[in-house]
Amino acid sequence: NFMLTQPHSVSESPGKTVTISCTRSSGSIASNYVQWYQQRPASSPATVIYNDDQRPSGVPDRFSGSIDSSSNSASLTISGLRTEDEADYYCQSSQSSNVVFGGGTKLTVL
């Protein structure tokens, strides 16, 4: 099975833009959809991006997703950062019906 590697933590100021990367260790990042989940403290994860770049209804357009085959990675970009965006973010993909999560990235908005 493959691994998804995320930075352990990122921080940025309110109003700025931050990008969180998710690099796939083997196999093409484009071969299976990538999802991104936001998990606030003491809460269940919630989808912010599905199928690489799609936003569920209710998720603000400040959240966007993309994939880059050249670096075999996916990215979550959050623009116009707000303090409420402070959370853990997890990428997730699959292969042959097996689900893989990245290790998670703690976003601090300071």
Place this chain on the structure above:
Amino acid sequence: QIQLVQSGAEVKKPGASVKVSCTASGYTFTTYAISWVRQAPGQGLEWMGWISPNSGSTNYVQKYQDRVIMTTETSSSTAYLELRSLRSDDTAVYYCARYDGSAWGQGTLVTVSS
């Protein structure tokens, strides 16, 4: 709206078993597989496997293969996770989620302690 509601917190002794339930509403239960994901204290998300309510077929992560049983009861739109031979490092919050990730349960804290 789509909801997954899980059973309450459990405290178990090492060697015991635990069974967590997850009741779905707001969609046709048999349309989507249910994944089970666990999160140890201060750690990330770990996928344990999934079950198809339609066919009953399962796919377990190898490390849990000999200790986990996932089942469903379509009449009540409920999925179950049973974990046997509990150890202290099984202490975690256990989540059910629709396979597409669009809905998650609220989580069930399972504490294993003597």
